[in-house]
Amino acid sequence: MKQVLQIAGSAVLVVILIAGYFAMSQANQAKLELTSRMQSRSQVLADSLAESIEPSYNTRATSTVQRIIDRFVSSERLAGISVFNSSGVLVAGSLDMPITKDGKLVATAMDSDEAGGEFIRRNDGTYYVHVIPLHEDERVVGALAVAQNATYIDENIRLIWKDNIIRLLFLLLIFSAAIFVLVRWVFSQAISKMVESLKAVRKGDSEVDTAPSSSFFEPLAGEISKVTTSLRQARRVASEEARMRLEKLDSPWTAERLKEFIKAHLKDRPIFILSNGEPYVNTKVRGEVKWTTPAGGVITAMEPVMEACGGMWIAHGSGAADRETAGADGKLSVPPEEPKYTLKRVWVSPKDAKGYYNGFSNEALWPLCHMAHVRPQFRKEDWLAYRKVNGLFAKTLLEEIRHVEHPIVLVQDYHLALVPALIKKSRPDAQVAMFWHIPWPSATQFNICPWRKEILEGMLGADLMGFHTQQNCNNFMDTVASEVESRIDYEHFSIFREAHRTFVKPFPISIAYPGNAEPSETPDRNILVKLKIRGNLILGVDRLDYIKGIPERFKGFEFLLDGHAEYRGTTTLLQIGSPTRESVGMFREYAQRVVAESERINEKFGTKDWKPIILERRSYSHAELRNLYQLADVCLVTSLHDGMNLVAKEFAAARRDESGVLVISQFAGASRDLKGALVVNPYSAEETSAALHTALSMPKTEQHRRMKTMRASVREYNIYRWSAELIKALSQLE
Numbered sequence: 001m002k003q004v005l006q007i008a009g010s011a012v013l014v015v016i017l018i019a020g021y022f023a024m025s026q027a028n029q030a031k032l033e034l035t036s037r038m039q040s041r042s043q044v045l046a047d048s049l050a051e052s053i054e055p056s057y058n059t060r061a062t063s064t065v066q067r068i069i070d071r072f073v074s075s076e077r078l079a080g081i082s083v084f085n086s087s088g089v090l091v092a093g094s095l096d097m098p099i100t101k102d103g104k105l106v107a108t109a110m111d112s113d114e115a116g117g118e119f120i121r122r123n124d125g126t127y128y129v130h131v132i133p134l135h136e137d138e139r140v141v142g143a144l145a146v147a148q149n150a151t152y153i154d155e156n157i158r159l160i161w162k163d164n165i166i167r168l169l170f171l172l173l174i175f176s177a178a179i180f181v182l183v184r185w186v187f188s189q190a191i192s193k194m195v196e197s198l199k200a201v202r203k204g205d206s207e208v209d210t211a212p213s214s215s216f217f218e219p220l221a222g223e224i225s226k227v228t229t230s231l232r233q234a235r236r237v238a239s240e241e242a243r244m245r246l247e248k249l250d251s252p253w254t255a256e257r258l259k260e261f262i263k264a265h266l267k268d269r270p271i272f273i274l275s276n277g278e279p280y281v282n283t284k285v286r287g288e289v290k291w292t293t294p295a296g297g298v299i300t301a302m303e304p305v306m307e308a309c310g311g312m313w314i315a316h317g318s319g320a321a322d323r324e325t326a327g328a329d330g331k332l333s334v335p336p337e338e339p340k341y342t343l344k345r346v347w348v349s350p351k352d353a354k355g356y357y358n359g360f361s362n363e364a365l366w367p368l369c370h371m372a373h374v375r376p377q378f379r380k381e382d383w384l385a386y387r388k389v390n391g392l393f394a395k396t397l398l399e400e401i402r403h404v405e406h407p408i409v410l411v412q413d414y415h416l417a418l419v420p421a422l423i424k425k426s427r428p429d430a431q432v433a434m435f436w437h438i439p440w441p442s443a444t445q446f447n448i449c450p451w452r453k454e455i456l457e458g459m460l461g462a463d464l465m466g467f468h469t470q471q472n473c474n475n476f477m478d479t480v481a482s483e484v485e486s487r488i489d490y491e492h493f494s495i496f497r498e499a500h501r502t503f504v505k506p507f508p509i510s511i512a513y514p515g516n517a518e519p520s521e522t523p524d525r526n527i528l529v530k531l532k533i534r535g536n537l538i539l540g541v542d543r544l545d546y547i548k549g550i551p552e553r554f555k556g557f558e559f560l561l562d563g564h565a566e567y568r569g570t571t572t573l574l575q576i577g578s579p580t581r582e583s584v585g586m587f588r589e590y591a592q593r594v595v596a597e598s599e600r601i602n603e604k605f606g607t608k609d610w611k612p613i614i615l616e617r618r619s620y621s622h623a624e625l626r627n628l629y630q631l632a633d634v635c636l637v638t639s640l641h642d643g644m645n646l647v648a649k650e651f652a653a654a655r656r657d658e659s660g661v662l663v664i665s666q667f668a669g670a671s672r673d674l675k676g677a678l679v680v681n682p683y684s685a686e687e688t689s690a691a692l693h694t695a696l697s698m699p700k701t702e703q704h705r706r707m708k709t710m711r712a713s714v715r716e717y718n719i720y721r722w723s724a725e726l727i728k729a730l731s732q733l734e
């Protein structure tokens with residue numbers, strides 16, 4: 001609509017300018033003609049009158065002159081006549097003769113012995129006064145002034161403008177209506193139809209028509225139609241290949257292959273994902289709605305699965321502008337650029353969110369499950385809010401699946417531990433898997449939780465419980481054995497409780513590799529120039545979370561600089577610290593500790609043109625991160641405890657050049673999957689420093705060998721395979 005108005009507005013402006021120009025020249029032309037006519041008539045009248053009055057004037061017969069004037073005024077319908085003597089004094093004339101007060105015109109005519117005239121504006125109208133000199137024996141003896149009413153000239157010009165403006169308005173009306181109809185109904189409609197059909201083709205609708213409603217666009221539509229035909233063909237071939245690859249275990253898993261796999265295994269049974277965090281958050285910046293993808297492993301892992309399979313993702317609508325972009329039912333199609341699945345937002349009151357999210361999830365369960373020596377905070381009111389919000393998530397899902405038989409439900413993470421049992425209680429036919437993205441601690445550690453039994457019973461509602469590692473599975477089985485009345489079947493790794501069986505299985509999570517967004521061949525080095533980084537680059541990418549061991553990482557780097565002067569001035573540690581859970585006190589304090597530690601080390605070693613640690617406390621886009629992964633000599637992951645750690649896998653996936661070294665904590669799940677990495681104990685600054693030195697001085701051939709191994713393992717066990725294995729394990733359960 002805005003464009004239509006812009007086009008119509010510009011056209012209207014052009015029409016106004018052209019019409020204005022023509023109206024002005026017509027008015028000028030008319031004025032010129034009328035004026036010249038008036039001047040010549042005045043001239044003729046004045047000459048003939050002068051001829052009549054000169055003899056009487058020269059004999060000083062003033063009364064005769066006056067008579068002639070009176071007669072002449074009425075017969076010629078003149079506005080006035082005046083006769084002046086050589087001193088410029090009025091000697092005869094009609095009353096109310098319009099003439100300039102100073103008599104300049106009269107004086108000029110007499111002095112120059114030449115006739116002259118001018119227009120005079122008065123309150124009662126416009127007059128043209130023409131003055132000629134009077135002679136006696138060729139000598140100027142006075143002057144005769146003749147005035148005519150010239151108001152009709154102004155009136156004529158006014159009428160010309162009025163006619164032109166009316167004509168212009170009429171023209172504008174017709175013109176803008178024509179443009180509006182043309183743009184809105186002919187061009188816009190044809191273009192939107194083509195765009196919509198192209199979108200549908202892109203989304204996989206094979207039978208849409210790209211023909212435009214207007215023949216004007218036929219050539220363009222012809223070309224588009226050819227392109228879409230090729231696209232459909234390519235898609236058919238890819239789908240066929242994926243089907244063929246399904247049974248071949250050595251070929252990589254792709255989004256297409258996962259799609260085919262799900263079609264074959266689930267036979268159109270829809271997938272529902274539930275997680276606290278949503279993949280798309282809407283905020284408002286200077287009145288404009290923005291879309292962001294929050295930093296975090298759950299989203300990195302689940303988004304490609306939903307993009308490949310479609311379905312519904314139910315999550316907490318937490319963005320300030322979330323309600324604006326969702327429908328009344330909280331639903332919207334995402335990704336915004338190319339919708340592939342439905343996001344349904346659950347609205348949680350700020351008070352409940354505080355207790356459920358900040359309180360129980362992040363101040364109790366998060367430190368409880370991670371061995372990072374942070375004491376969990378158990379508060380009854382937080383637990384009650386957690387129970388309430390879990391109930392809300394379960395209710396939302398139950399509503400969505402009320403007409404769906406045997407739905408597949410994938411519950412994500414520690415925020416929703418009670419949801420599986422709530423679903424199964426109402427819908428025993430639903431197949432529910434729960435994936436725990438963080439570590440599961442030992443029974444002794446977990447059992448300090450006052451509500452451990454309710455949490456375990458909630459989780460045991462799932463048909464399948466997934467963890468990253470076998471160690472996590474073992475810990476979970478032990479915890480259940482110690483707390484819940486049940487039968488533990490170690491042979492099949494399952495738990496029987498009240499006629500329900502839960503299988504417990506490791507699924508080491510991964511990333512979309514190969515994915516849609518492959519890094520470019522050559523990384524962009526501008527970021528290094530911008531951050532003034534020269535020499536070796538050690539990269540850390542984490543949410544500012546205490547489990548990520550960022551101060552420990554800085555200590556390791558400090559130890560390296562202490563022991564190896566050659567790295568001073570030549571090596572920089574770039575730490576991307578994306579803000580996280582800032583409403584939780586312990587996360588805020590941790591972020592401050594990270595800043596203080598980096599400043600301390602920078603003060604200790606920094607020079608005029610080298611800063612050892614550059615801390616970027618902001619979120620980077622995935623593309624920016626991919627670029628940094630490609631530029632880094634070393635990627636440093638020093639988590640004190642981490643379920644998996646996807647940053648490590650993303651680093652390997654980005655290294656098309658097969659170089660760069662990964663240094664990773666032995667307490668991150670990924671250290672088990674990535675065999676080519678240098679594994680360290682992050683609590684030991686000496687070990688971290690030694691690994692950094694090994695990495696920075698590692699020959700290229702060894703880097704290649706290690707990187708090849710890591711890339712192969714990420715390629716082989718990517719997120720598509722992770723998801724296929726989880727879904728296969730779930731759908732095969734009786």
Ligand code: GDG
Nearest residue numbers: 295296297298300437578619620622642643644645646647
């Ligand atoms: C949990 C578990 C487990 C980081 N900074 C930015 C950003 N990120 C992205 C990374 C990566 C993801 O966030 C972080 O994933 P991790 O796995 O490293 O860590 P958690 O967020 O703690 O994830 C973890 C994971 O769940 C999956 O199960 O591996 O153990 O704790 O993808 O690239 N993304 C953007 N901007 C950033 O600044 N956009």
